[in-house]
Amino acid sequence: MGVKYLWDVLEPCKKTYPLDHLQNKRVCVDLSCWMVELHKVNQSYCATKEKVYLRGFFHRLRALIALNCSIILVSDGSIPGIKVPTYRRRLKARFEVADDGGVEPGKETSLRRNKGSEFSWMIKEAKVIASTLGILCLDGVEEAEAQCALLNSENLCDACFSSDSDIFLFGAKTVYREICLGEGGHVVCYEMEDIKKNLGLGRNSLIALALVLGSDYSQGVRGIRQEKACEIVRSVGENIILEKLSSEGLSFVKNMRNLKKQARPKKGTLPLVAVNGSNHDPEGLQQIKEVIDAFMNPKCHKADSNTVSRALADFTFQRTKLQEICHQFFEWPPEKTDEYILPKIAERKLRRFAILQSSSTEVGVNHPLHKPQVPEKCPVSEIIKTRKLQGRECFEVSWNDLEGLETSIVPADLVERACPEKIIEFKEKMEAKKKKKPKQKQPKSKERETSSPTKASSLIELSLKLQQIDLNSSSFLATSTIEEAEQEKEQRKPKKHDYLRLLDSPAKENSSIGWSTVGSFGAGPSSYSFYPETEVINLISPCPEARSRNVSRSYQELKSQEQKCHDQKLENVIELSDSDTDDDDEHCRKARELRMFLENIRNDVIL
Numbered sequence: 131m132g133v134k135y136l137w138d139v140l141e142p143c144k145k146t147y148p149l150d151h152l153q154n155k156r157v158c159v160d161l162s163c164w165m166v167e168l169h170k171v172n173q174s175y176c177a178t179k180e181k182v183y184l185r186g187f188f189h190r191l192r193a194l195i196a197l198n199c200s201i202i203l204v205s206d207g208s209i210p211g212i213k214v215p216t217y218r219r220r221l222k223a224r225f226e227v228a229d230d231g232g233v234e235p236g237k238e239t240s241l242r243r244n245k246g247s248e249f250s251w252m253i254k255e256a257k258v259i260a261s262t263l264g265i266l267c268l269d270g271v272e273e274a275e276a277q278c279a280l281l282n283s284e285n286l287c288d289a290c291f292s293s294d295s296d297i298f299l300f301g302a303k304t305v306y307r308e309i310c311l312g313e314g315g316h317v318v319c320y321e322m323e324d325i326k327k328n329l330g331l332g333r334n335s336l337i338a339l340a341l342v343l344g345s346d347y348s349q350g351v352r353g354i355r356q357e358k359a360c361e362i363v364r365s366v367g368e369n370i371i372l373e374k375l376s377s378e379g380l381s382f383v384k385n386m387r388n389l390k391k392q393a394r395p396k397k398g399t400l401p402l403v404a405v406n407g408s409n410h411d412p413e414g415l416q417q418i419k420e421v422i423d424a425f426m427n428p429k430c431h432k433a434d435s436n437t438v439s440r441a442l443a444d445f446t447f448q449r450t451k452l453q454e455i456c457h458q459f460f461e462w463p464p465e466k467t468d469e470y471i472l473p474k475i476a477e478r479k480l481r482r483f484a485i486l487q488s489s490s491t492e493v494g495v496n497h498p499l500h501k502p503q504v505p506e507k508c509p510v511s512e513i514i515k516t517r518k519l520q521g522r523e524c525f526e527v528s529w530n531d532l533e534g535l536e537t538s539i540v541p542a543d544l545v546e547r548a549c550p551e552k553i554i555e556f557k558e559k560m561e562a563k564k565k566k567k568p569k570q571k572q573p574k575s576k577e578r579e580t581s582s583p584t585k586a587s588s589l590i591e592l593s594l595k596l597q598q599i600d601l602n603s604s605s606f607l608a609t610s611t612i613e614e615a616e617q618e619k620e621q622r623k624p625k626k627h628d629y630l631r632l633l634d635s636p637a638k639e640n641s642s643i644g645w646s647t648v649g650s651f652g653a654g655p656s657s658y659s660f661y662p663e664t665e666v667i668n669l670i671s672p673c674p675e676a677r678s679r680n681v682s683r684s685y686q687e688l689k690s691q692e693q694k695c696h697d698q699k700l701e702n703v704i705e706l707s708d709s710d711t712d713d714d715d716e717h718c719r720k721a722r723e724l725r726m727f728l729e730n731i732r733n734d735v736i737l
Contacts, residue, residue, distance in 0.1 A: 132295030133340045135356040137307070139331075140295070143324040149193065149315030154485065156200040157306070158278035160292035161267065164190070165252050167293065181459050187256050188456075191263055193311050196474035198481035202287060202441055203260055203267040204274045205253055208240040212347050212424050217241070240272060255459065261445075262452040263471070268431070268441035276300040276428035284433040286442065289319070296345055298322060299336050299425040314520055331360065332368040337425050338375060339363055342383055347421045351383055362386050372422055379415050447475055449534070473538035476529050479509045480540060484548035508549045513556035516542075527552075
């Protein structure tokens with residue numbers, strides 16, 4: 131829990147950073163806090179059976195591994211003696227446990243935790259899965275947050291992960307309260323420097339707030355809120371607040387609170403100050419000193435101890451063991467486990483290579499880009515293609531000497547820092563492919579369409595015109611078909627006027643070719659009904675077979691000679707109409723011309 135309302139007091143100092151903020155850092159993790167958070171996500175029986183909390187823990191670890199973030203897990207040890215009354219009180223509220231009257235208040239000693247509880251088994255499972263990833267757990271002497279704060283204050287880690295606010299009272303400098311992996315990921319950070327600068331509260335002032343507001347070690351002063359408590363603590367000062375509390379207790383808090391509000395305590399009420407332990411001393415000076423000492427000098431492993439050094443050492447990733455554990459806990463096949471963890475291991479390897487790259491550059495070891503700048507071999511074999519992952523530019527790369535993983539996706543900026551020569555090689559390869567690849571010849575129509583907007587528009591207009599021409603031609607053909615049908619229909623009708631009678635002439639009697647046979651194909655007075663009302667007589671074309679049944683052989687020869695001799699001379703046709711409105715003179719003129727023409731033909735044939 132930590133200090134009551136302390137996170138509300140520190141709210142103005144909260145910062146949110148992207149998950150990349152953790153890259154290349156070393157962090158301590160209060161393992162109990164993480165497991166409590168993950169277990170609260172879903173406390174149903176199915177979630178516990180399927181170990182949802184453990185899957186969340188595994189995904190957090192692999193996300194930090196990909197960022198080359200070194201992790202030190204810290205678990206709780208024994209319960210501090212000063213915290214035992216609070217611990218018993220919580221158990222009583224939860225499980226209705228009877229009070230243990232055999233222990234005198236104030237004489238409690240450290241209490242060993244129940245290693246057989248469900249929560250203890252969850253901690254053990256987390257330790258097992260972390261060990262296969264090369265992460266060992268440091269078992270604290272008492273409070274895990276106290277051990278994390280010690281490592282942070284001694285600069286053995288960059289920050290601490292904990293949701294217990296009393297970690298600042300143990301001396302932590304940077305604390306990450308929350309971590310989120312979704313939508314790119316982020317962490318919520320609090321820094322002691324910001325707390326001092328923005329709120330005017332140092333470590334001593336925070337310990338005083340714990341005594342006033344209440345914490346795991348003290349119940350605090352009743353009836354006072356965090357705003358008033360901060361005002362009182364700041365008024366005393368950072369340097370002397372703890373001395374004042376040790377000498378006067380919390381009576382000065384009572385006096386300062388009653389400056390504005392005089393209140394008489396009612397008969398039978400509890401004392402104003404209550405600290406874990408005996409109530410025989412109203413001021414609780416001894417208990418206050420114990421609380422101050424518990425925060426200032428917690429029981430932890432020393433920074434230079436072998437236990438801490440072992441926890442800080444790097445351990446190898448055990449791939450086969452991890453596959454077995456994931457199959458046991460999650461029923462995952464080995465392929466799925468590799469799919470989850472191997473790309474993260476490869477990315478961590480590349481980040482470490484980038485650090486070596488930058489360090490060699492800082493000391494002045496500059497080599498050409500086509501050669502490695504550090505003795506270690508670059509883990510990236512080549513860049514395959516560009517990718518975009520969650521809006522971020524990335525590369526799909528192949529790896530060297532990484533069993534079980536051929537390709538994966540890594541951020542483009544990481545590749546640029548680690549091996550810029552690979553990017554140059556990739557660009558050169560892409561340019562060479564573009565040059566070698568022949569340009570596909572597009573059809574002329576497509577080239578014209580894509581050449582310019584003006585040409586494309588002109589082609590569209592031309593297409594529309596062609597469609598219109600097709601429509602006109604089809605309508606013309608339809609009209610011609612209709613006209614031909616009408617002409618055929620008209621041919622079947624009887625003639626109203628016999629204009630061919632105008633063909634009678636004296637030359638008919640002198641003809642020696644049997645001209646009387648002309649009447650058989652419509653020249654005689656009895657054959658006028660074979661012609662339509664309106665007929666076009668084309669003298670250069672052969673006569674229809676239906677009208678030449680009785681034509682003599684001499685006339686057949688005449689017709690053939692007519693077609694050969696006058697193919698280019700006769701182009702005009704004479705239309706005979708049976709309309710009553712036609713002019714008689716025009717008819718006579720046409721008949722006369724026809725008579726003269728036929729007579730000339732007859733003479734030519736005879737001669």
